[in-house]
Amino acid sequence: MNGPSHPWPRWGVSRSQGTSQPWGVLQQQSVNEPQHVLQPGAVHHSDVSNQYQCLDEGLSRAELFSQATAVASMAMDLLNKFSRQKKAAEKKALSREQEAARLQGQCSALVEKVDALEACLALQNDVFPGFVEDFSRTPGHFGHTMPRGKSFRRSLAAKKRLAERRTPDVTFQEPSNASHARRGTGYRHAVQQWPISSLTGRSHKLVIPAESPDKKFVLLVGDSHLRAIADGFVKMPEGRLSFGIMSTPGGSAKDERIELVHAVVPRTPEAVCLLAPSNNLTASRTTDEAGADFAKLLRSACARWSNVVVLDFPPRFNMELQPQELLRQEFHRVAARMGVKYLSTAEHFPLDHPELWARDGIHLSDTVGMPILAQLLWTAAYKVSLIIKISVF
Incomplete structure (x- = not known):
């Protein structure tokens, strides 16, 4: 043995x-x-x-240990091999999932771009006749230019001529103080005391919201129509936009320009929504003078910030419609000449609803009129943010 x-x-x-x-x-x-x-x-x-x-013919312990060690080594090699194969398969599956997620993100971005294009094309109905913003003709935004026929070019030329047509120089008149002057029936909050600006001698307030990483900062510039929003009596619609307010009650285009130029804004807004100054109905003597002051205001805003949109002023309930319409046309003509988008508001405030206005007939009511204006301001800011997004994409 x-x-x-x-x-x-x-x-x-x-x-x-x-x-x-x-x-x-x-x-x-x-x-x-x-x-x-x-x-x-x-x-x-x-x-x-x-x-x-x-019959005990077993091997020696050393040889048994050597064979056991060899078997264990083979088992560990097989285990390591299977482990490597498993990790490779998991890595391959993860890479496939990541690729699928990337492709899905690209598809979602393309769908979002198409939706944004459709929304931008739909915005043409929100401006006055004569202002055409043909996105398909903008180089760099899209891959190609859609072919157009002669009828389209003729229509476009006619609309441009209409936009360039000067409105007659009309002298504004003070609103009537007669007993038959129209007055609103809506409620408006009591006016809060604001600091007096040393630049214009008027009340002025600048409200900047807290910075939020998931929201775009939009600055609203206007007159006393923004007072209720600045004081928190009227809330802006919820969404991915945060709004700063620069309000100068009683200020004309000249006053708003002075405050805008000297305003200290801590961060650059993604978009600036300028509410057309309705106080030029009484501050300016003629439409030409009002248009010149508004052009300076708009030029200063565009020089400081790149993304500016203008929202038309709400109609006044205590004043004749003709001078208001003439001032709107003048402001719109100035904006069209400078290539700035101008959105109308008059159709959203029908005169057969006096509850839209406060008792003074000038300002909108907090309960009915101002929520509509807040929604229009939010829509204007959202539209210009869509145009920015398409340009970057």
Whole structure:
């Protein structure tokens, strides 16, 4: 036998029977034959013919340990191989998921761009006849220019001529103080005391909201129509826009320009929505004078900020409509000449609803009129933000 001897054999073979049985069984079978029983620790000799033989032919412990180590090494190699294959498969699946997410993001961006284009094209109905903003003709925004026929070019030329047509120089008149002057029936809050500006001698207030990373900052510039929003009596619609207010009650275009130029705005707004100054109905003597002052205001705003949109002033309930319409046309002509978008508001304030105005007939009511104006301001800011987004895309 090779290897160390064991205390007792684990198996025995009977040559007479030719079978292999456990030691305990052999011991029971050889109770009456003690001479054939192998005692523990006894030396076995092969010269005895009818003697049991130990078949413990196992390898040495060193060789068994070496073989076990080799088997364990092979098992670890297989385990590492399977682990590497699993990690590679997971990495490949993750890369496929990331690629799918990237493609889905690109598709979503394209869909959003198409929606923005449709919204921008729909904005043409919000301006006066004569102001055309053909996005398909803007180089760099889209891949190609849509072919147009002669009828379209003729219509475009006619609309441009209409936009360039000068309005007659009309002298404004003070609103009537007669007993039959129209008065609103809506409610307006009590006027709060504001600081007096040393530049214009008028009340002035600048409200800047807290910075929010997920909202675009939009600055509203206007007269007393923005007072209710600045004081918090009327809330702006919720959304991804945060609004700052620069209000100069009683200020004309000249006063608003002075305040705008000297205003300290802590951060650059994404867009600036300028409310057309309705106080020029009384501050200016003629439409030409009002148009010149408004052009200076608009030019200063565009020089300081790049993204400017103009929202028409709400109609006055206590004044004739003709001078208001003439001033609107003059302001619109100035904006069109400077390439600034001008959005109308008159159709949103029908004169057969006196609850839209406060009792003075000038300002809008907090409960009915001002929420409409706030929505129009939000829509104007959202439209110009869409144009910015398309330009960047």
